[in-house]
């Protein structure tokens with residue numbers, strides 16, 4: 001038996017929090033009866049669950065790692081017809097991205113139909129380390145880099161300490177390649193951090209997500225996560241609360 005909201009989230013319909021809201025709003029039925037309590041437990045594949053009148057099929061959870069090219073939307077559909085991350089995986093399951101990378105950012109993004117897993121990884125209290133490589137305008141001074149390292153003030157508050165490494169400098173072109181490791185996941189955070197030190201990002205790539213990297217993949221390639229990798233990610237989230 002599992003909690004109703006967990007089963008709904010796992011089905012890839014929506015997040016666990018939204019599932020709870022749907023239950024409270026009386027939009028969920030179990031065996032034909034509206035259920036408004038959050039404590040209710042159900043047996044997946046046995047109890048019939050309907051969300052807003054549509055029965056949920058509990059799909060087998062699947063987990064993928066995609067090397068997102070730039071110029072792709074981190075979504076399952078786009079009203080302007082632009083390429084979305086799910087276009088790179090021709091599979092039956094209704095997968096969605098775990099968090100997002102900007103349209104212009106390339107790099108590692110996870111996709112799954114397991115809402116529970118996605119919510120767990122995206123929760124701010126689980127400090128999953130993400131490594132970005134940015135090509136920025138100009139050559140940041142030591143002081144500017146220290147600001148990134150200790151935290152810069154953005155409109156939504158000061159950033160947590162970050163790791164900063166200068167990979168290369170092009171004096172002629174006046175650009176630098178900087179590796180930045182952060183564990184927060186605010187909207188456009190890396191770009192805003194570099195804007196804050198007056199070195200705007202020209203190109204951005206996410207090279208690592210926790211212990212996962214892009215080794216062996218080209219832009220547009222995807223691979224399934226190994227069961228051990230999924231297990232490892234779950235363990236990280238469980239053992240690293242703040």
Ligand code: URA
Pocket residue numbers: 100101102103105187188189190191192204
């Ligand atoms: N930070 C950004 O600015 N953009 C991304 O896509 C990811 C992190």
